[in-house]
Amino acid sequence: MTLPDGRPKGLQQVLEERGFDVHNLRAKCTPVCPWESTNCCMARLLSQQEDFMNQPSMLETFIKKTGHECIFLPKFHCELNPIEMYRYREVPKKTFQDAKCCAKEQLDACPTEVIRRFINRSWRFMSAYRLGLTGKAAEWAVQKQKQHRQVSQRAMMSIEAALG
Ligand SMILES: [Zn+2]
Structure with missing residues (x-):
């Protein structure tokens, strides 16, 4: 080059x-x-x-060099982004500086257990999408599978039964 x-x-x-x-x-x-x-x-x-x-982008390379993971989330899919499920979204933010402070404060205030639950919820959405579910069916499966990380075969069967 x-x-x-x-x-x-x-x-x-x-x-x-x-x-x-x-x-x-x-x-x-x-x-x-x-x-x-x-x-x-x-x-x-x-x-x-x-x-x-x-x-990899410069940003990704820089983040990884400092020992962090860099994950890009699909645009316009807030259900796959655990932080979107948290109060951060409801706090008014006017500037980038506001947003930075707010993210840090809210994350510090959030119990690990809650963060885990949000992450599991995103995992269930991913699992539902991988199984070919979309929209309401995906939402239903995610609700139905609250105790799990993935959408089970059984839940898929009840969806197929409901649709068929
Ligand atoms: Zn062009």
């Missing part, structure tokens, strides 16, 4: 070396690329390449 003199290669050169014809392509869309496009610009095209897709 660098030139013989150590400077980083440009987008265009990297893509051309990979056999792409990019002479009619802009470097980057502003402000963002169109949803689900794969070749609107050079930046997007390169980000679709396998070695780039599997490249």
Whole structure:
């Protein structure tokens, strides 16, 4: 990814070396690329390449280097995010600083047992989705399986019976 003199290669050169014809392509869309496009610009095209897709971000690398885990949650799925189940959401926050303080205060105030329960609830949602449940059926299974981390075969059978 660098030139013989150590400077980083440009987008265009990297893509051309990979056999792409990019002479009619802009470097980057502003402000963002169109949803689900794969070749609107050079930046997007390169980000679709396998070695780039599997490249950890700077943020992820930094977090891991300090000895922490970095987990990305799917966007718009608050049911998979344990912190969303906690009071944090109800506390008014105006600035990023407010949000930072609030997250820390609320997490310190939360008993470990409660955090575990929230995490288990997220696990049950994941399990329900993996079994192909969505929407109300997933919610029902998560409620039904309160004592477990996963949605059981038996719960699946009652859902199938109810739907069938
Ligand atoms: Zn683009």
